[in-house]
Amino acid sequence: MGAPDLPVYRGRMADLQISEARFAAYTHPERLVSTDWLAAQLDGGNPEGVVVLESDEDVLLYDTGHIPGSLKLDWHQDLNDQLTRDYVDGEQFAKVMSARGVGRDTPVVIYGDKNNWWAAYALWVMTLFGHEDVRLLDGGRAKWIEEGRPLTKEVPTPAPAEYPVVERNDAPIRAFKDEVLAHLGQQLVDVRSPGEYSGELLHMPDYPQEGAMRGGHIPGAKSVPWARAANEDGTFKSRPELEAIYLEEQGLKPSEPTVAYCRIGERSSHTWFVLTHLLGFDDVRNYDGSWTEWGNAVRVPVER
Amino acid sequence: MPAVETADLPKALAEIAQDFVELSVPERLQLLLEFSEELPQLPSRYADAPEKMEQVHECQSPVFLVVEVDEASSSDPAKRVVSLFFSAPQEAPTTRGFAGILREGLDQLTVEEVLAVPEDAPYRFGLAEAVSPLRLRGMVGMLGRIKRQAALKSTV
Numbered sequence: 001m002g003a004p005d006l007p008v009y010r011g012r013m014a015d016l017q018i019s020e021a022r023f024a025a026y027t028h029p030e031r032l033v034s035t036d037w038l039a040a041q042l043d044g045g046n047p048e049g050v051v052v053l054e055s056d057e058d059v060l061l062y063d064t065g066h067i068p069g070s071l072k073l074d075w076h077q078d079l080n081d082q083l084t085r086d087y088v089d090g091e092q093f094a095k096v097m098s099a100r101g102v103g104r105d106t107p108v109v110i111y112g113d114k115n116n117w118w119a120a121y122a123l124w125v126m127t128l129f130g131h132e133d134v135r136l137l138d139g140g141r142a143k144w145i146e147e148g149r150p151l152t153k154e155v156p157t158p159a160p161a162e163y164p165v166v167e168r169n170d171a172p173i174r175a176f177k178d179e180v181l182a183h184l185g186q187q188l189v190d191v192r193s194p195g196e197y198s199g200e201l202l203h204m205p206d207y208p209q210e211g212a213m214r215g216g217h218i219p220g221a222k223s224v225p226w227a228r229a230a231n232e233d234g235t236f237k238s239r240p241e242l243e244a245i246y247l248e249e250q251g252l253k254p255s256e257p258t259v260a261y262c263r264i265g266e267r268s269s270h271t272w273f274v275l276t277h278l279l280g281f282d283d284v285r286n287y288d289g290s291w292t293e294w295g296n297a298v299r300v301p302v303e304r
Numbered sequence: 305m306p307a308v309e310t311a312d313l314p315k316a317l318a319e320i321a322q323d324f325v326e327l328s329v330p331e332r333l334q335l336l337l338e339f340s341e342e343l344p345q346l347p348s349r350y351a352d353a354p355e356k357m358e359q360v361h362e363c364q365s366p367v368f369l370v371v372e373v374d375e376a377s378s379s380d381p382a383k384r385v386v387s388l389f390f391s392a393p394q395e396a397p398t399t400r401g402f403a404g405i406l407r408e409g410l411d412q413l414t415v416e417e418v419l420a421v422p423e424d425a426p427y428r429f430g431l432a433e434a435v436s437p438l439r440l441r442g443m444v445g446m447l448g449r450i451k452r453q454a455a456l457k458s459t460v
Contacts, residue, residue: 057364058364058365058395058396058397058398058399059333059398059434059435059436059439060333060336060337060340060397060398060401060435061395061396061397061398063333063334063337063397064337064340064394064397076435076436076438076439077436113395
């Protein structure tokens, strides 16, 4: 089966109900579900047949307790190829989905720790494969727990689903180094911490293991640390608040091609989600090579 | 059964390594979770004074450790007994599991035994396949800091 036609966000998703009124101002409100909505789904016998996946930074966090019925999706073990620095191929992705009872049309809700940082990454990778109906639980794991909702250690054993082998379609939402070089002079968003952007730090604070030979940022990139898009409780900021940051303060234009990057493309998946689904930017690509590639590449331009 | 070199590990750590490698990969995660759950609480002398502990910056979560060397245990600094204390958040079970392994494997050894632990010991548990090699670097950082504190605190 070939790659799906573009854009990938049409069709059934657009007809879905908005799970909560406060999402209505976003361009694609159907990409978010609230904790209330999910709890009601699960209590009501899951009429929509949603599969809930947890994607965390910590590979064991799911095992300490998770949303009843949810399954683990680990960014490193399930979504990354173990040999090449790349994502899994269509065959492996089909296995990962099938084992979780996810078919091509299954609605998937992803949630995770740290403001849904890794959940957004998993959503972005699922989008590379054109899985249409994939949404985030607004507020993620922290909000679910904060609200005193149930957790369980019981791991479900879903019946395997049929998932087709679909080739990844990277071009619309993923940028590679040469494409970023060709993109210089256009909109770039650096979502790392201020210290990483300025070049003072060669790694993320408290993550010194993924360093780079050079510090700084890609020339012309705007600095918008990814977590600015999140509220204290892990939910996304409202549309007016997001517009104040990305459009007014940074002067980014939704109609112009945009590339977001961080260190390995995980934090920038979160920003990709914000720009694409919440603010309706037309063309956003995530540069997953990010600073661990750019800051180590020979003779690429660096700005401080 | 995957081969694992344990001859140069202290006895308790070698046993833990053997336990891990004999398990399937999903079972290794469960065992790591058990170590995470069994990590002892800090005694009040550290719980109330976190500034006495050293942060392990190699970890992706706020992890702190402190090494005590019991001067009364031997007149020979190399033979003195080492105690280990860790603090890591419940939301970081992988990191807590690493701390739990090191505590169970190294606590109450002598300074010279701790210093003799090979730097690559964290790679002997078959965990690279289970949690990814990137995540294991946090455990390497913990071990390095334990050895450094043990060396510093045993020089007169």
